[in-house]
Amino acid sequence: MNEKLLILGDQAVALGALHAGISGVYAYPGTPSTEITEYIQQSPLARERGVYSDWCTNEKTAMEAALGASFIGKRALVCMKHVGMNVAADAFVNAAMTGTHGGLVVLAADDPSMHSSQNEQDSRFYGKFAMVPIFEPSSQQEAYDMVREAFDLSEAVKLPVLMRLTTRMAHSRAVVTPAPSREPNGISFSEDRSRWVLLPVNARRRYSEVIALQDELRKRSAASTHNRYQPGNRQGVIACGIAYNYLMENYPNGCDRTVLKVSQYPLPVEPLRQMMADCDEILVLEDGQPFVEDQLRGLLDDTGKIRGRMSGQLPRTGELTPDNVRAALGLPGIALNEPSEYVVPRPPALCAGCGHRDVYTMLNEVAKEYENSKIFSDIGCYTLGALPPFRAIDSCVDMGASITMAKGAADGGLFPAIAVIGDSTFTHSGITGLLDAVNSKANITVVISDNLTTAMTGGQDSAGTGKLEAICWGVGVEREHVRVVVPMAKNYDEIRRVLREEIEYPGVSVIIPRRECIQTLKRNLKKQRS
Amino acid sequence: MKRDIILSGVGGQGILSIAAIIGEAALRKGLYVKQAEVHGMSQRGGDVQSNLRLSSEPIHSDLIPRGGTDAIIAMEPMEALRYLPYLSPEGWMVTNSTPFINIPNYPDTEQLLKTLKERPRVILVDADALAKDHGMPRAVNMVLLGAASAILGLDASLLEEAVAGLFASKGTEVVEMNVQAFRLGREAATQQVKGAGHAE
Numbered sequence: 001m002n003e004k005l006l007i008l009g010d011q012a013v014a015l016g017a018l019h020a021g022i023s024g025v026y027a028y029p030g031t032p033s034t035e036i037t038e039y040i041q042q043s044p045l046a047r048e049r050g051v052y053s054d055w056c057t058n059e060k061t062a063m064e065a066a067l068g069a070s071f072i073g074k075r076a077l078v079c080m081k082h083v084g085m086n087v088a089a090d091a092f093v094n095a096a097m098t099g100t101h102g103g104l105v106v107l108a109a110d111d112p113s114m115h116s117s118q119n120e121q122d123s124r125f126y127g128k129f130a131m132v133p134i135f136e137p138s139s140q141q142e143a144y145d146m147v148r149e150a151f152d153l154s155e156a157v158k159l160p161v162l163m164r165l166t167t168r169m170a171h172s173r174a175v176v177t178p179a180p181s182r183e184p185n186g187i188s189f190s191e192d193r194s195r196w197v198l199l200p201v202n203a204r205r206r207y208s209e210v211i212a213l214q215d216e217l218r219k220r221s222a223a224s225t226h227n228r229y230q231p232g233n234r235q236g237v238i239a240c241g242i243a244y245n246y247l248m249e250n251y252p253n254g255c256d257r258t259v260l261k262v263s264q265y266p267l268p269v270e271p272l273r274q275m276m277a278d279c280d281e282i283l284v285l286e287d288g289q290p291f292v293e294d295q296l297r298g299l300l301d302d303t304g305k306i307r308g309r310m311s312g313q314l315p316r317t318g319e320l321t322p323d324n325v326r327a328a329l330g331l332p333g334i335a336l337n338e339p340s341e342y343v344v345p346r347p348p349a350l351c352a353g354c355g356h357r358d359v360y361t362m363l364n365e366v367a368k369e370y371e372n373s374k375i376f377s378d379i380g381c382y383t384l385g386a387l388p389p390f391r392a393i394d395s396c397v398d399m400g401a402s403i404t405m406a407k408g409a410a411d412g413g414l415f416p417a418i419a420v421i422g423d424s425t426f427t428h429s430g431i432t433g434l435l436d437a438v439n440s441k442a443n444i445t446v447v448i449s450d451n452l453t454t455a456m457t458g459g460q461d462s463a464g465t466g467k468l469e470a471i472c473w474g475v476g477v478e479r480e481h482v483r484v485v486v487p488m489a490k491n492y493d494e495i496r497r498v499l500r501e502e503i504e505y506p507g508v509s510v511i512i513p514r515r516e517c518i519q520t521l522k523r524n525l526k527k528q529r530s
Numbered sequence: 531m532k533r534d535i536i537l538s539g540v541g542g543q544g545i546l547s548i549a550a551i552i553g554e555a556a557l558r559k560g561l562y563v564k565q566a567e568v569h570g571m572s573q574r575g576g577d578v579q580s581n582l583r584l585s586s587e588p589i590h591s592d593l594i595p596r597g598g599t600d601a602i603i604a605m606e607p608m609e610a611l612r613y614l615p616y617l618s619p620e621g622w623m624v625t626n627s628t629p630f631i632n633i634p635n636y637p638d639t640e641q642l643l644k645t646l647k648e649r650p651r652v653i654l655v656d657a658d659a660l661a662k663d664h665g666m667p668r669a670v671n672m673v674l675l676g677a678a679s680a681i682l683g684l685d686a687s688l689l690e691e692a693v694a695g696l697f698a699s700k701g702t703e704v705v706e707m708n709v710q711a712f713r714l715g716r717e718a719a720t721q722q723v724k725g726a727g728h729a730e
Binding site: 004006008031032034035115116168169171172173174175242245246248249250321322323326334335336337338339340342343344345346347348349350351381384458530 | 553554557565576589608609617633638645
């Protein structure tokens with residue numbers, strides 16, 4: 001199998017994982033990571049092998065299920081966007097404490113410049129925090145190759161391996177030549193039973209073991225073919241992941257600087273010492289936060305040699321580009337056309353015909369009847385309710401925060417406190433908050449805007465489809481205060497009435513406006529026609 | 531040979547199909563290809579773009595440096611102008627002239643088109659009208675691709691094969707329609723390129 005494929009970085013990871021012999025991929029959709037799992041779901045090889053690939057309810061359940069697969073000796077891949085690492089963090093950090101048996105690779109897709117995210121946190125900090133190896137490919141081919149190495153490394157050192165992509169690697173296509181595929185592992189169990197039971201007595205022993213492993217990990221980083229020292233002049237550059245490409249783009253005839261390409265962590269110490277001796281200044285190029293730069297500078301920066309985002313050579317925020325890297329390298333600028341005066345921003349908007357539009361039209365109208373009404377919203381397409389023409393929402397923070405923030409505000413005396421959350425976000429992280437609200441009889445009105453899919457990431461299955469009322473009843477919301485409406489203009493009178501009644505009810509009520517996402521509806525109709 | 535191309539438009543206008551076809555044709559020609567896409571939130575009626583790079587030499591960056599773009603191919607005129615600072619001084623703009631107006635402050639269309647016409651090396655085709663007039667309203671993007679083929683430096687036959695390949699699963703009728711749309715656009719553009727005295 002040496003055909004050449006023009007595939008996304010995400011797809012290269014997916015194919016690499018399949019060919020490395022995974023038994024399952026565990027994930028919750030999130031831009032820019034979604035296409036990894038989708039590729040495996042559509043892969044004939046995955047189907048033939050029975051590779052597990054259903055979407056999980058959230059990143060934490062995904063991480064834990066993958067650890068279970070690892071426990072029985074199977075290889076598993078976990079995928080998420082960077083903020084998903086926050087949700088999975090409890091399981092992720094402690095998976096380093098238990099260690100793994102079958103290979104376990106955790107893929108985090110970071111989104112510097114926040115193209116589709118609420119922050120630009122850098123997942124490499126999580127890898128360092130959990131003290132596990134980190135891989136950061138610089139090309140789609142390297143991404144493909146590295147996944148297998150990551151599984152091998154995981155099985156060799158018995159730790160999860162973190163693989164980090166950024167948006168431009170995840171969502172860019174290039175040619176990948178696949179390697180021969182290998183079979184998944186059979187079932188086996190680890191000889192050390194106690195390390196999986198993190199009682200303090202076992203955890204203390206494991207913590208010492210993980211710390212003792214760090215030297216070994218650094219040695220492997222130093223020996224890695226993905227970390228390369230290229231001697232040159234006394235101006236040094238450390239280029240991490242895809243930053244290496246932006247560097248080389250600016251030297252079409254070859255780079256005369258001393259370059260350390262970094263794609264595997266923990267940082268190898270020897271080549272860094274070498275560069276410190278060989279160079280008068282060192283520019284650190286890394287997409288995301290100044291992870292390497294910060295380690296090299298420390299608080300005191302007693303070398304005075306380290307340049308990068310913290311020193312101002314590169315912008316402190318936003319993704320790297322060939323242009324800001326060029327400026328940081330001190331190369332002459334390129335003459336540019338002036339921007340046109342006839343260009344205005346074109347922000348994204350809720351689709352024409354989307355049910356969320358009807359929900360916000362009604363909410364705005366009814367909320368206006370109260371002096372202090374606040375609408376706490378959440379993560380999804382409906383966050384676009386913040387933009388004109390609706391300007392309906394007062395908050396959007398993290399998955400599930402709508403319900404719990406409304407509860408906290410209601411506890412403090414706000415009325416009416418309204419939460420708006422999508423169906424997929426509700427099952428991801430809204431149910432526990434709803435239970436809190438029920439237990440304290442909080443006076444909140446929760447709107448679960450149900451479009452029967454995970455819409456913003458492209459219409460993946462939603463874990464709560466067909467179960468939302470039962471979940472709300474089960475959590476303890478009174479049956480007569482779980483109301484379902486169909487968000488369409490012809491039902492506005494009914495929706496208005498239901499909203500008013502449930503806002504006036506002094507307790508937890510849930511209103512479920514339910515209508516299929518207009519995008520999935522169109523796609524399904526198209527499928528039926530063909 | 532190097533072609534750095536920015537494809538631009540509004541979410542849902544079909545720029546990724548254009549990118550896929552050019553990419554496929556370039557691969558068949560044995561060129562290196564990189565193509566950065568936009569997925570996610572910005573697709574909901576917002577502006578979208580794709581950086582497509584073709585070269586006989588290995589390509590480093592997934593993103594095109596500013597001032598280095600050889601061709602902007604736009605499904606919509608304002609989205610062509612959005613990337614002006616990325617266009618090289620010798621670069622071409624190939625754009626559909628029918629505006630996509632989904633915002634209240636869309637600029638004056640006449641002024642917009644006048645600005646475009648005043649620029650050197652611009653191919654302006656009414657891809658919407660051409661497609662509609664020939665009974666293929668869903669092949670607007672293939673008309674535009676055909677127009678762009680006049681300046682891309684890739685053989686039209688290679689591109690047509692790639693068009694056919696992309697639509698093969700939908701039957702010969704759909705394939706033929708899209709190939710015809712491609713030819714319509716190519717013909718419209720070839721006249722303009724000759725008129726501008728810049729035929730390649």
